[in-house]
Amino acid sequence: MPTLSAPVSGPPARAPRHRSARPGRGADRYSGFRPEVQGLRALAVLLVVAYHVFLGRVSGGVDIFLLISAFFLTLSFARKLEAGRPLALGRYWLHVFKRLLPLAALTVLATLVLVALLFPPEQVEQLRTEAWASLLYAENWALAAAAVDYYAADHSTASPFQHFWSLSVQGQVFLLWPLVFGLAALLSRRGRWRPVPVLAVAFGVIFAASLAYSVHVTATDQAFAYFDTRARLWEFALGSLLALAVPYLRPPRWARVLLGWLGLAGMLTVGLVVDVQGAFPGWIALWPLLSAAAIIVAGQSGSPAGVDRLLSSRPLVRLGDASYALYLVHWPLLITYLVLRDRPMAGPRSGAAIILLSLVLAVLATRYVENPLKRWAWPERGRRTLAVSIAVSLGLVALPLGSWHVLDERRDARIAAAQHVNNPGAAVLLPGFRFQGDPAAPTLPLPEDLPAGASPVGEPCPEDVALGDAYREFCHETVAQADPAKTVLVTGNSHMQHWLPALKPLAEANGWRLVVYLMPGCLYTTAEEQPASETCRRWFEGTDDVLESVDPDLMFVQGTFTNPSGEFWKPGLEERVRELDARGVQVVGVRDVPRFGTEPGECAIEHGADAPECVYTHPMLGTPDPQAPLAQELERFSAVDMTDLVCPEEQCRPVVGNVYVYFDDDHLSRVYSATLAPMFAQRVGEALASDGVEAPALP
Incomplete structure (x- = not known):
């Protein structure tokens, strides 16, 4: 009997038929084919596809996939252990990925073609990274690190590789589970125990520990928990425990019929009856x-009323064979359609068409790609040929993906070389400027780089900045100096961070040490004015500590606060500035920039940089700087207003000097901020000089 690799893809090699008679001994009890489980797999993938396309909710179908894959995997190794056969872990690992990778690689490659042809350019770089993660079975960790919201109502913003998270978790377990079997084999030999009880204890411990962890992390950080392999191990462990127990479970026929239908009703209704938003993968x-599990325990009931008659039907069993391919292809098709039509969800007709097309492609991929490769004898000759087949699958994606990346890097290098001429940015606003660059040069940042537009903050603060562990994550050293002429502290939120490319050259030119203490979304005002966020509360608690530790000669703070409807001067900021003035700290308040409800850069990409609908306005334009009265009153507070260089002539254009001004709807792009450096330095110097402070040297 062939070794079972137990991928999500169908068909299973061999699994035990549930018998009403007394179970056999040894390996025989874990043998036999179970068509109803193959039908269960088909039903699970249909639930996943239907819920993705029509409801945008979690069905539990993926969780059932994970359980079934562990069920078959455990049966395979239990047969070996009971029969006393070698586990051959190396060959198993090569064999299972030889089965899984070809279809996965083909899907990744086809999806990359869709990305190159149809997706917005600003998404390309991130999606290429996710293609690598999907190919290497690490997509779940990539999504967890990016804090992706799996439950987001608008699927058009999702990655076409996002569904690879579950395949990545499964691939990781296919590496881990054989080690458990190997350890069980070792313990069984040394202790002269039967392997099945040893495995039951091992998987019982994994089940309990992982479930406890899953419940905890789901309650505290559900977005991360959803993709966390550790929070999913209990689902695999339950499948393994089920595989070990099924041969010993012999319910009567009427109980099997009841169990089967109750199980079917349960799996069909969970996503409809319970709003599982934010609850998976916890206890729910x-x-x-x-x-x-109830359906699997019910097995072959032998009754015409049993649910196994439905699940063992030829159409469902055949669909179970194509379930892996169907899972792979349906999500990229759905996301591509939503991106093209700019819709959050598919409608009834378009959804039905997507499902039908997915079914057709899945059947074709299974028949002409997956099955022929399974039957291909050459890779099975030995470990070396198996390894070669895996390498070929990886290479089919790695070669074009790597080449694409290299070509883009070369293009970026050519652009950077000509940037000062072709992309002057704010310099075009200076009197007497004459553009002498290439009028056809691309606008910077490139569209694919816009989403990653946040300015770098530098390395974490060194140990000489004495901060508690609760606050250190907010502290960075943007410019380090061994013997600084001044120490400068920047504090606030992301609206101070986007000025760092303009401030950094000034710091470097004057030998300043530049330390930043920033947290997006928080306010350098008072505790009462902070957003209702535990992170902001903790960040704000550390603002006095960082001030004491850094002991700055000069501070930069966000002077005003805007939203799409106006500009505001917060009393809490004035309170903080007066405290700093009393302490003898020179403070520069930088006026906020206009914020909008939509992204100017995206508008320019879609309609053109000169399109009238992409020229924005804001109530703050043309109004006096609200900081000015306090700056006139206090000796150590200076105000800097750059609004006329962000929105010249009181018009906020998406592109100035062939540079995108904003990278989203309210933050300056790092490229545009850098082009503002000379003007920013000049205005900071003028503001300080007006308060009797020696003006710094210009960069």
Whole structure:
């Protein structure tokens, strides 16, 4: 009997038929084909696809996939252990990825073609990174690190590789689980124990520990928990425990009929009856998993009224064979359609068409790609040929993906070389400027780089900045100096961060040490004016500590605060500035920039930089700087207003000097901020000089 690799893809090699008779001994009890489980797999993938396309909710179908894959995997190794056969872990790992990778690689490659042809340019770089993560079975960790919201209502913003998270988790378990079996084999030999009880204890411990962790992390950080392999191990462990127990479970026929239909009802209704938003993969995932377990325990009931008659039907079993391919292809098709049509969800007709097309492609991929490769004898000759087949699958994606990246790097290098001439940015606003660059040069940042427009903050603060562990994550050293002429502290939120490319050259030219203490979304005002956020509360608590530790000669703060409807002067900021003035700290308040409800850069990409609908306005334009009265009153507070260089002539254009001004709807792009450096330095110097402070040297 062939070794079972137990991928999500169908068809299973061999699995035990549930018998009403007394179970056999040894390996025989874990043998036999179970068509109803293959039908269960088909039903699970249909739930996943339907919920993705029509409802945008979690169905529990993926969780059932994970359970079934562990179920088959455990049966395979239990047969070996019971029969006393070698586990051959190296060959197993090569064999399973030889089965999984070709179709996955083909899907990644086809999706990259869609990305190159149809997706917005600003998404390309991130999606290429996710293609690598998907190919290497690490997509779940990439999504977790990016804090992706799996439940986002607008699927058009999702990645076409996002569904690879579950395949990545599964691939990681296919590496881990054989080690558990190997350890169980070792313990069984040394202790002269039967392997099945040893495995039951091992998977019982994994189940309990992972479920406890899953419940905890789901309650505290659900977005991360959803993709966390550790929070999913209990689902695999439950499938393994089920595989070990099924041969010993012999319910009567009427109980099997009842179990089967109750299980089917449970798995079909969980996503409809319970709003699982934010609850998976915690304890609520027991609902679909126990429902599937009931169907597996029911097995072949032998009754015409049993649910196994439905699940063992030829159409469902055949669909189970193509379930892996169907799972792979449906999500890229759905996301591509939503991106093209700019819709958050598919409608009834378009959704039905997507499902039909997915079914057709899945059947074709299974018949003409997956099955022929499974039957291909050459890779099975030995480990070396298996390794070669895996390398070929990886290379089919890695070669074009790597080449694409290299070509873009070369293009970026050519652009950077000509940037000062072709992309002068704010310099075009200076009197007497004459553009002498290439009028056809691309606008910077490139569209694909716009989403990653946040300015770098530098390295974490060194140990000489004495801060508690709760606050250190907010502290960075943007410019380090061994013997600084001055120490400068920048504090506030992301609206101070986007000035760093303009401030950094000034610091470097004058030998200043530049330390930043920033947290997006928080306010350098008072505790009462902070957003209702635990992170902002903790960040604000550290503002006095960082001030004491850094002991700055000069501070930069956000002077005003804007939203799309206006500009505001917060009393809490004035309170802080007066405290700093009393301490003898010179403070520069930088006036905020206009904020908009939509992104000027995206408008320019879609309609053109000169399109009238892409020229924005804001109530703050043409009004006096609200900081001015306090700056006139206090000796150590200076105000800097750059609004006329962000929105010249009181018009906020998306592109100035062939540079995108904003990278989103309210933050300056790092490229444009850098082009503002000479003007920013000049205005800072003028503001300080007006308060009797020696003006710094210009960069």
